[in-house]
Amino acid sequence: xxxxxxxxxxxxxxxxxxxxxxxxxxxxxxxxxxxxxxxxxxxxxxxxxxxxxxxxxxxxxxxxxxxxxxxxxxxxxxxxxxxxxxxxxxxxxxxxxxxxxxxxxxxxxxxxxxxxxxxxxxxxxxxxxxxxxxxxxxxxxxxxxxxxxxxxxxxxxxxxxxxxxxxxxxxxxxxxxxxxxxxxxxxxxxxxxxxxxxxxxxxxxxxxxxxxxxxxxxxxxxxxxxxxxxxxxxxxxxxxxxxxxxxxxxxxxxxxxxxxxxxxxxxxxxxxxxxxxxxxxxxxxxxxxxxxxxxxxxxxxxxxxxxxxxxxxxxxxxxxxxxxxxxxxxxxxxxxxxxxxxxxxxxxxxxxxxxxxxxxxxxxxxxxxxxxxxxxxxxxxxxxxxxx
Numbered sequence: 001x002x003x004x005x006x007x008x009x010x011x012x013x014x015x016x017x018x019x020x021x022x023x024x025x026x027x028x029x030x031x032x033x034x035x036x037x038x039x040x041x042x043x044x045x046x047x048x049x050x051x052x053x054x055x056x057x058x059x060x061x062x063x064x065x066x067x068x069x070x071x072x073x074x075x076x077x078x079x080x081x082x083x084x085x086x087x088x089x090x091x092x093x094x095x096x097x098x099x100x101x102x103x104x105x106x107x108x109x110x111x112x113x114x115x116x117x118x119x120x121x122x123x124x125x126x127x128x129x130x131x132x133x134x135x136x137x138x139x140x141x142x143x144x145x146x147x148x149x150x151x152x153x154x155x156x157x158x159x160x161x162x163x164x165x166x167x168x169x170x171x172x173x174x175x176x177x178x179x180x181x182x183x184x185x186x187x188x189x190x191x192x193x194x195x196x197x198x199x200x201x202x203x204x205x206x207x208x209x210x211x212x213x214x215x216x217x218x219x220x221x222x223x224x225x226x227x228x229x230x231x232x233x234x235x236x237x238x239x240x241x242x243x244x245x246x247x248x249x250x251x252x253x254x255x256x257x258x259x260x261x262x263x264x265x266x267x268x269x270x271x272x273x274x275x276x277x278x279x280x281x282x283x284x285x286x287x288x289x290x291x292x293x294x295x296x297x298x299x300x301x302x303x304x305x306x307x308x309x310x311x312x313x314x315x316x317x318x319x320x321x322x323x324x325x326x327x328x329x330x331x332x333x334x335x336x337x338x339x340x341x342x343x344x345x346x347x348x349x350x351x352x353x354x355x356x357x358x359x360x361x362x363x364x365x366x367x368x369x370x371x372x373x374x375x376x377x378x379x380x381x382x383x384x385x386x387x388x
Contacts (some may be wrong), residue, residue, distance in 0.1 A: 020255055022231030022241030025275060029308050033315030035190075041254045045318050051092060051249060052110075052313065055084040055368040056308050057331040058108035061117075062280075064335050065124060067282040073181065074124045077140045080105045082247070082279035085305030086211050087181065090272065091254030091258045094179055099147040101157075101180035103161035105211065105278075106138060111148035121338040127345040133356075134348045156182055156191030160167050163195045166204035172178065177263045179207045185216025187230055200237040203268035207259045210271065211246065213278035218291040219232030231273035247305040250312070277303075322379055361374070 020026050028039045043051075060079070065077045082085070087106035091113070094100070100109055110120060119131055123141055125136035132142055132150075142150035152173055162180035169176040186192055187210060199206050210230050214221050227233055232243025240262075242255045252274060259270035277300035281288045288297075313319035354361060354369045361369070 009299065020240075020242040020244075020258070022234055022243055022271070022273070023229055025119055025243050025245055026251050026255055027245035027248050028254065029245075029248040031311075033308075033311035033313070035250065035312070036239065039251075039254070041250055041257070041387035043250070043253065045316070047307070048094075048313065048334060049318065049323070051088060051307055051328050051330075051365045052291050052306070054108050054112045055249075055309065056327050057085050057111050057334075057369050058088070058231035059306065060331045061107070061111070061120070061335050062098070062388065063108065064332075064339070066280075068124070068339070074138055077124070077284045078139045078282075079103045079284075080107060080278075081279040082243065082300060083213055083276050083306065084108050085249040085252055085309070086246040089249040090179065090181075090207070090274070092257045093256035097147070098173075098177045098179065098260075099162075099165060100104050101149045101158040101165070102151055102176060103158060103181045103183060103186065103211075104153070104278045105213075106181055107139070107141075110141060110143060110146065110148060113143075115143045115146050115148070117334050118338045118341060119143070122345065125345070126348070127340045127342055128348050129242060129342065129345050133352045135301050145344040156186045156195075158182070159186075159195035161197075162206050163199045163204045166199070166206045167202060169369060175264065177207065177260050179209060179260075181209045181211060183231060184210065184212045184214065184224055185211070185219060187233065188216075188224060196234070196239065196269070198236040199269040200239045201369045203266060205263040205266075206269040207263055208269060208271045209256075209258065210273045211276060212273050213246075213276050215278055215282070215288070215292065217282045218288075219288065220292075229273060230272055237271075237384050238352075239271060241271045243273045245274060246274030246279070246299075247303045247308060249305060249309055264354060276305075282369060284365070286367055 014386050028035050030036060062079045062081060065074065066079060068074045069077045070264035083105060088108040091100060091109040102109065108320065120141065123132060124138045126138065137153060140151040140153065141148065149158065150160070159180050160183060162178045166178040182192060198204070198209065200238060211220065216224060229243050231241035231243040243260065244255045245251050259272060262270060279297060279301060308320060350372055351369065354365050
């Protein structure tokens with residue numbers, strides 16, 4: 001027994017590389033935009049500004065979306081304020097041909113990968129322009145063109161799906177890596193353990209990202225697990241576990257790039273825990289003031305990932321107020337234009353209810369569609385509409 005344990009531990013340490021492990025927090029960005037000596041990943045200027053733009057655009061988009069929900073113009077929203085670096089930084093380590101199996105708090109990946117803002121906003125409204133045809137909950141996106149798989153409401157299901165897709169790609173000898181996300185609460189789900197175990201045994205080309213934002217709705221981390229860290233859970237499955245400062249986009253990219261490269265060359269999965277914080281509510285239906293202190297929230301706002309990257313850009317003399325103003329104005333203009341267009345669009349057609357299930361409609365579906373249409377367009381549309 002002792003020999004088997006020693007072998008597993010050795011494999012984990014070899015895979016981790018560069019001194020990263022599941023208990024020590026890896027960080028690069030220090031106060032004032034300084035970087036730890038010898039750790040700067042040296043991301044080119046244009047790429048860093050691209051990341052900065054994606055983070056700011058994500059935050060502005062979310063502020064607007066929450067306002068729309070409060071005004072009753074959309075039904076629901078899930079914000080990610082404070083977590084922008086965590087998911088944008090990890091996704092940046094992928095190739096465009098790699099696939100993302102998200103949870104529901106990674107909207108910046110769509111922006112980073114170039115999803116049209118109009119299609120993002122149309123999904124909030126579930127209108128005729130919505131790719132999902134109004135069949136999904138708001139903010140449960142699906143963008144095949146950017147390799148962004150449909151978001152699922154059940155916690156953790158995307159992780160086993162990512163492993164399955166990864167194994168298919170491995171059998172086909174494709175050069176593809178699959179990245180999947182969950183929160184700290186997701187680590188208590190069966191899917192988390194099944195996916196890590198299966199992925200570890202069969203060396204699936206998958207990177208598991210756990211965004212530890214401290215709260216699973218109102219459940220704090222300390223009542224979620226007795227593990228020392230979430231990354232240390234990787235040891236049980238014989239894969240590397242890395243814990244990284246989730247508000248430090250340079251550190252996030254560095255450890256994720258190592259994990260992606262390892263998966264691509266056949267080394268199997270890595271579990272990355274990004275230590276971050278959900279500054280806003282769990283969703284637009286949540287009131288976080290009922291279960292956490294304002295002082296706790298403020299302490300994490302002082303570690304704002306956008307401000308930390310800005311300080312680094314300033315230190316490199318790559319930031320200017322003109323650039324900042326342009327990024328913010330461009331984002332606001334694009335989002336506001338998309339909202340205006342979305343609100344002018346009609347709901348999905350009644351006929352769309354009967355599409356995309358069978359290659360050819362069954363007799364029963366044809367009868368049901370004809371029956372609904374017999375009420376006339378106005379009555380049929382009223383039957384097909386649902387209140388927010």
